[in-house]
Amino acid sequence: MDYKKYFSADTESFMRSPVREIFRKVDLSQIYSFAGGYPSAETFPLETIKRLSAVVLEKYGAKALQYGATQGVPELREVISKRYGVPVDNIQITTSSQQGIDVCTRVLVDPGDVVLTTNPTYLGALQSFKSYRAEVVGIENEKQIADLLAAGSKIKFFYAIPDFQNPSGQTMTLEQRVELVALARKYDFLIVEDSPYRELRYEGAPVQTIYSLAPERTLHLGSFSKIMAPGFRLGWIIGAPELLDMIYVCKQALDLCPPIMDQYMASEFMGGGELDKNLAKTIELYRGKRDHLLSLLEKYMPDGVTWTHPEGGLFLFLTLPEGYDTVALYDRALAAGVAYVAGSFFYVDGSHRNTMRLNFSFLDTSRMEPGIKLLASLL
């Protein structure tokens, strides 16, 4: 049977995640993986979660297993409200921050509308934008924006990951954030601030969120994946109640409400101080891993290879001399036993085939050296 004729027009713009396709085929424990954005299993508060699951079922009983409010359970919204200093009414819980990206795109974007991004940017966001047939434009300068508007394009929002960006590892300075907000006000578009790594800072001082600079036109996305555990699939959106109300109505049809017991566990974890304790350990671990990876790159990478020095997060970005092709190299690398993600997957136009993203959170510290040695030998 030929199913093609049944599919919606959107499906023609669906992108398969090359990262997820890699993970479908290989056993991560058998290779040196610098691919993916998996947190280290060492950071998972296994014993705490074991205890909290019993606590939550004791404390909330059947309520933890019943349907709940589409906005999320009040307890979790309150804990987030306290931690980040925003009113409860400005908080919507999402079933993963990937859903946060998706639902924002769904309520804002019509086919052909423009979404602005930095270039490169997060692959999962590109997947979502393209799935709604947005025109995604990587922005280098103001003139591009003016030209788009002059040509009649409708710019809906700028998508930014200001802290320890995926994939580059770079952080926007306060000046850059202020400038972005000024552009958003001048040209009248919204900002989606994707902030899953913000709390994972290993050096330097935090920079104000974009949301704090322009709460009226920013949707700020948070995630429990990197500060608790990704298996819970919980995130949140902070934004103007008028925007959240539309997201709320959309979410009713998407999945009614986020998982309830998981939300109560997250609220106990964040509200009870366990999160901060675990976060301190996580930061310590990842700082060491980042430093180790940086020293290994210094030691093994051939001349002409450069890389970013992230102040936090999970990734750094490698640039090889012109002419190298990390997409073409990939199968050989995987066969040899080392995985990365080709940098071009993060570029809107698939360019920059001489770049690659390296993750330093997942692989055991002791396995990094043989992994990088192997990777360097392939270059």
Add this chain to the structure above:
Amino acid sequence: MDYKKYFSADTESFMRSPVREIFRKVDLSQIYSFAGGYPSAETFPLETIKRLSAVVLEKYGAKALQYGATQGVPELREVISKRYGVPVDNIQITTSSQQGIDVCTRVLVDPGDVVLTTNPTYLGALQSFKSYRAEVVGIENEKQIADLLAAGSKIKFFYAIPDFQNPSGQTMTLEQRVELVALARKYDFLIVEDSPYRELRYEGAPVQTIYSLAPERTLHLGSFSKIMAPGFRLGWIIGAPELLDMIYVCKQALDLCPPIMDQYMASEFMGGGELDKNLAKTIELYRGKRDHLLSLLEKYMPDGVTWTHPEGGLFLFLTLPEGYDTVALYDRALAAGVAYVAGSFFYVDGSHRNTMRLNFSFLDTSRMEPGIKLLASLL
């Protein structure tokens, strides 16, 4: 700030769930609620889940907290495969069966495409169909289908809840299912078979699923909400691998993967025999509630009021004499302390304002009599 201009065209077709709006405003424990589709908290296997959460964290460790496959964890797909006799490759886990409806609609429907349904039908499905600007048509006879096609409409699928339908409580006979499949083949559309209540049968013999009659063109949706607990937000889709593959790609962008620890708990619950034990108790409880509600309606409802006699599920449907308006009555009923859902919300065109849906799973058996007495006194 006026946010309207930022919203996508789809948002103009978003529907707020009147059921969810009711629940936003009232404390369910303070009224006699025959509204909603909430399972009884008595059916939740609280102690088992407490035990299974420890078992799962012990057995799977960090794996239960890490990211997982977009299709769902293999263990859960295998357990479903065994229980329902379908290959693992034909199973996709969803983050709630509401997501199942939504993702099927997203990959199949363009604005203006036709979705056929019985009339009345599930409100959450109407919300999803309309949110993608489908033309939803309640079908009474074959001629309507032929006319739609003659007029150039593109019919994508028929949405059916064949077992103990929401809201009517009615079950399609085998003949009706065979006829639907014949129509689908003749006029070349797919069938989305939504089956959250199938295992809750209180009398009579099960009827074959539509999927078993036409596996090549049916997407069958299952749910853990009524056989385990809705708080887990887990469901599944059974269908042809070619259709599931597109759903898989879509789900990558929607939320990457379903909640992992919850999936392991569901697989232990279903695979280990706990589900069947709990289901037997649930069926016993709900059969008693259904019988009690039927006897109360017999006892208290004025002449001219009729209702369905469901063989399973959570709902029955009441028809009042012409001229009654359950939408208009609603605020008065709520103020008096009794809640239902107006039947017209389930009709594609909002007609049949003299009907109402009554749920019999949620309210304690002991509170049903004063509730129905009160409701009858308002009619």
